[in-house]
Amino acid sequence: MAKLLLKLQRYFRRKPVRFFTLLALYLAAGSLVFLHSGFSGEPTVPGSPRSPAAAEGPGLPYLGVMQLSRGFKAAATVPAGNRRHGAWFRNTSKEPSDRGKSRENGGPRSRALRGRSGREKEEERARYIGCYEDNTRQRTLRGMSFFDYKKMTVFRCQDNCAERGYLYAGLEFGAECYCGHKIQASNASESECNMECKGERSNTCGGVNRLSIYRLELAQESARRYGSAIFRGCFRRPENVSIALPTSQLMLNMSVDKCVDFCTEKVSMTSLAPLPTDNRCMDRRFLPSRAKQLVALASFPGAGNTWARHLIELATGFYTGSYYFDGSLYNKGFKGERDHWRSGRTICIKTHESGQKEIESFDSAILLIRNPYKALMAEFNRKYGGHIGFAAHAHWKGKEWPEFVANYAPWWATHTLDWLRFGKKVLVVHFEDLKRDLFVQLQRMVALLGVTACEDRLLCVEGQKDGNFKRSGLRKLEYDPYTAEMRKAIGGYIRTVDAALKLRNLSGVPEDYYPR
Numbered sequence: 001m002a003k004l005l006l007k008l009q010r011y012f013r014r015k016p017v018r019f020f021t022l023l024a025l026y027l028a029a030g031s032l033v034f035l036h037s038g039f040s041g042e043p044t045v046p047g048s049p050r051s052p053a054a055a056e057g058p059g060l061p062y063l064g065v066m067q068l069s070r071g072f073k074a075a076a077t078v079p080a081g082n083r084r085h086g087a088w089f090r091n092t093s094k095e096p097s098d099r100g101k102s103r104e105n106g107g108p109r110s111r112a113l114r115g116r117s118g119r120e121k122e123e124e125r126a127r128y129i130g131c132y133e134d135n136t137r138q139r140t141l142r143g144m145s146f147f148d149y150k151k152m153t154v155f156r157c158q159d160n161c162a163e164r165g166y167l168y169a170g171l172e173f174g175a176e177c178y179c180g181h182k183i184q185a186s187n188a189s190e191s192e193c194n195m196e197c198k199g200e201r202s203n204t205c206g207g208v209n210r211l212s213i214y215r216l217e218l219a220q221e222s223a224r225r226y227g228s229a230i231f232r233g234c235f236r237r238p239e240n241v242s243i244a245l246p247t248s249q250l251m252l253n254m255s256v257d258k259c260v261d262f263c264t265e266k267v268s269m270t271s272l273a274p275l276p277t278d279n280r281c282m283d284r285r286f287l288p289s290r291a292k293q294l295v296a297l298a299s300f301p302g303a304g305n306t307w308a309r310h311l312i313e314l315a316t317g318f319y320t321g322s323y324y325f326d327g328s329l330y331n332k333g334f335k336g337e338r339d340h341w342r343s344g345r346t347i348c349i350k351t352h353e354s355g356q357k358e359i360e361s362f363d364s365a366i367l368l369i370r371n372p373y374k375a376l377m378a379e380f381n382r383k384y385g386g387h388i389g390f391a392a393h394a395h396w397k398g399k400e401w402p403e404f405v406a407n408y409a410p411w412w413a414t415h416t417l418d419w420l421r422f423g424k425k426v427l428v429v430h431f432e433d434l435k436r437d438l439f440v441q442l443q444r445m446v447a448l449l450g451v452t453a454c455e456d457r458l459l460c461v462e463g464q465k466d467g468n469f470k471r472s473g474l475r476k477l478e479y480d481p482y483t484a485e486m487r488k489a490i491g492g493y494i495r496t497v498d499a500a501l502k503l504r505n506l507s508g509v510p511e512d513y514y515p516r
Contacts, residue, residue, distance in 0.1 A: 126158050126162075126169075126214050126215075126216055126217065127214060127215045127217055128212070128213075128214050129213050129214065129215050130187055130190070130213060131187065131188045131189065131190050131192055131193035131206070131207070131210055131211070131212055131213075132170070132183060132185050132186070132187055132188055132210070132211045132213050133185045133186055133187075133188045133209065133210065133211075134170075134172055134178075134185060134206075134209050134210060134211045135185070135209065136209075138184070139178060139180075139184075140170065140178070140180070140183055140184055140185035140211055140213075141166075141168055141169075141170045141178040141179055141180030141182075141183065141184075141211065141213070142180050142182075142184065143161075143164070143166050143178070143179040143180040143181065143255070143256075144160070144161070144164055144166070144178075144179045144257075145176065145177060145178045145179065146160065146176075146177055147175055147176045147177070148175055148177075148198065148199070149175040149198055150175075150198055150199065151198065151199035151355075152171070152174065152175040152176070152177065152197050152198045152199050152200075152205060153197050153199045153200040153203070154171065154197060154200065154203045154205065154212075154214070156177070156199070157169050157170075157171050157177035157205075158214055158216060160177060160179070161177070161179035161216060162216045163383070164179060164257065165256065166179035166180055166181060166216065167180070167181050167182075167215060167216060168180050168181070168182075168183060168213055168214065168215055168216065169213070169214045169216060170206065170211035170212065170213040170214070171197065171204075171205035171206045171211065171212045172205070172206035172207070172209070172210065172211045172212075173195060173205070173206060173207070173208060174195040174196060174197055174198050174205045174206070175197075175198045175205065176205075176206070178211065181256075183213060185211075188210050192207050192210045193206050193207045193210050193211075193212045194207050195207045195208070247263070249262060257327050258327070261327045261328055261330075261331045262331075281314040281315070281317070281456075281457040281460035281461055281464060282314075282460075282464070283317060284313050284314075284317055284318065284319055284333075284335075285317065285318065285319065286318065286319055286335075286336070286339075286345040286346065287318055287344070287345050287346065287347065290343075290344035290345070291344040291345075291346075291347075293363035293364060294341075294342065294344075294349060294361070294362045294363050295347070295348040295349065295362065295363065295364050295365065295366070295448065295449055296348065296349055296351050296359075296362040296364070296365035296366070297309060297312070297320065297348045297349065297350050297351070297365075297366050297368065298351050298352070298353075298359075298365050298366065298367050298368065298415075298419055298423075299352065299367070299368035299369070299370070299415075300352065300369075300370070300372075300375055300379075300411065300412050300415045300416070301352050301375075301379040301382070301408075302370070302374075302375040302376065302377070302378035302379030302380075302382060303368050303369065303370035303375045303378075303431055304368060304370055304378075304431045304434070305350050305352070305368060306329065306334075306350075308366075308368055308429075308434070308445075309334065309348075309350055310465075311434075311438075311442055311445075311461060311465060312347060312348060312442075312445060312446070312449070313334075313347075314457065314460065314461045314464055314465075315442055315446050315453045315457055315458060315461050316347050316446060316449065316451045316453065316457075317457065318346065318347040318451070319334070319335050319336035319339075319345070319346050319347065320334065320336050320346050320347055320348050320349070320350060321336040321337070321339050321341050321343065321345070321346030321348070321349045321350065322334070322336065322337050322341065322349060322350040322351075323341045323349055323350060323351040323352075323353060323358075324350075325337055325338060347449055347451070348366065348449060349362070352415070354411070354414060354415040354418040354419065355418070356418070356422045359418060359419060359422040359423055360422055360424070362423070362424070363424060363425070364423075364424060364425035364426070364427075364448060365419060365423050365424075365425070365426050365427070366426075366427050366429055366445050366448060367416065367419045367420075367423070367426050367427065367428050367429065368429050368430075368431060368434075369416055369428065369429070369430050369431065369497075369509070370430070370431035370432070371431070371432065371510070371512065371513045372409065372412045372413075372490050372493065372494060372513070373482065373490065373513075374431075375412060375431075376404070376405060376408055376409060376412070376490075377481070379408065380395075380396075380400075380401065380404055383404075384400070396481055401481055402483075402486075405482075405486050405490075409486070409489060409490050409493060410493065412490075412493060413493035413494075413496055413497050416497050416500070416501075417496070417497065417500055420500055420501070420504060425448075427444060427445065427448045428501065428506055429441055429444065429445060430509070430510055432510050432512065433510070438461070438462065438465060439458060439462075442458065442461065443458075491514065494509060494513050494514060497509060498513075
């Protein structure tokens with residue numbers, strides 16, 4: 001080895017030009033690799049526009065209604081650049097004119113200070129409060145946390161923290177999200193929160209051991225909500241606590257989520273009178289061996305995914321998994337909820353994702369589609385009332401509902417179009433057909449999962465089909481929440497999805513998707 005190095009040294013001494021040429025090529029190649037890794041990791045987030053050419057893709061041409069992109073820009077009805085998020089969310093991105101000014105004046109510190117002062121002047125429901133120190137041993141926000149080193153955005157972090165009832169959402173290192181009810185650290189300089197969000201380069205997501213923290217200013221009725229439980233304040237412990245609160249349990253690593261889940265489960269067990277049940281389909285277990293294929297149970301939120309999981313578990317006897325984790329669903333019997341979605345122990349995996357990379361990670365999929373008018377209302381109720389609760393009248397009449405429709409209605413269409421475009425083997429099931437012809441549709445779904453459904457289990461499913469996640473039909477709105485403008489936009493999305501389904505020789509959307 002030493003002789004070889006010596007020969008190379010003598011060779012380059014005789015011909016130094018070649019040495020410097022190779023060195024320059026090496027540095028140039030390294031720079032290109034670095035630049036490519038910096039730009040190729042930036043994903044397309046929901047709501048970001050694409051070009052028509054990118055949107056069309058193989059086998060999905062422009063249909064003349066609107067661009068078939070994940071952003072789903074409809075110029076007449078939906079503002080460009082909108083993203084799906086909760087009604088409490090405030091867009092922190094600067095307008096193009098503001099961005100031009102920020103280029104002209106100062107560095108990162110001055111931009112951060114101007115952004116901070118601009119945000120603090122506006123009284124919004126997600127208010128930026130500053131840059132704070134963080135420590136890996138003693139976290140500043142000590143609630144839930146998650147990381148996404150490719151697609152983290154400000155609104156995604158805020159959305160996850162708000163849905164779990166936290167008061168604060170903090171972003172760190174461009175890709176880490178932390179939630180909490182209390183900030184347990186001191187302020188840091190704004191210039192130290194200088195890292196761009198991995199999925200949204202126009203916004204700042206903290207820095208190295210520094211958190212960009214937002215206070216989630218939710219509406220009074222939905223503030224600090226977890227499912228159907230709402231924070232009511234701090235009270236003195238009663239002397240007769242065993243009578244006032246008869247059910248209790250000591251828990252390690254106590255959290256608000258754990259306590260609410262425990263109490264919710266106990267209330268449902270004690271309040272319901274025991275009824276005779278058919279137990280032929282109630283036994284469920286994990287798969288005896290690791291699944292060879294990952295099957296997605298994909299749907300737009302509010303399209304009946306949880307109900308479909310319930311039916312599949314009853315019909316097959318195996319647990320279903322989830323791309324996410326919901327403690328309330330786990331406590332209601334969906335034991336596959338805690339498994340990692342790639343564990344291979346569950347028969348299929350619930351997902352609402354619609355990105356190309358996420359879709360292509362599954363080998364096949366059951367795509368559940370529901371009437372958008374019903375799906376949007378169901379998801380709005382879930383967001384503000386829990387899985388089986390209802391949104392308050394103030395939410396329907398306030399600005400939450402119009403904002404929700406403007407951001408979620410395009411996603412209803414792009415979700416289906418993305419799965420048709422990128423899915424490897426997709427079985428389309430309409431929610432309405434599943435309700436109308438349960439046996440036939442369930443057998444189609446079970447066949448894709450590679451399981452033979454026993455007739456006894458199917459008969460049992462008929463008696464247990466509603467499960468614990470069916471909303472009562474007693475509380476219905478006395479008016480139509482959809483305006484003429486909303487119906488016009490949604491009608492366009494329905495026609496686009498209908499054309500895309502027929503383009504693949506599938507039956508189009510049911511007739512009742514169109515308004516009366």
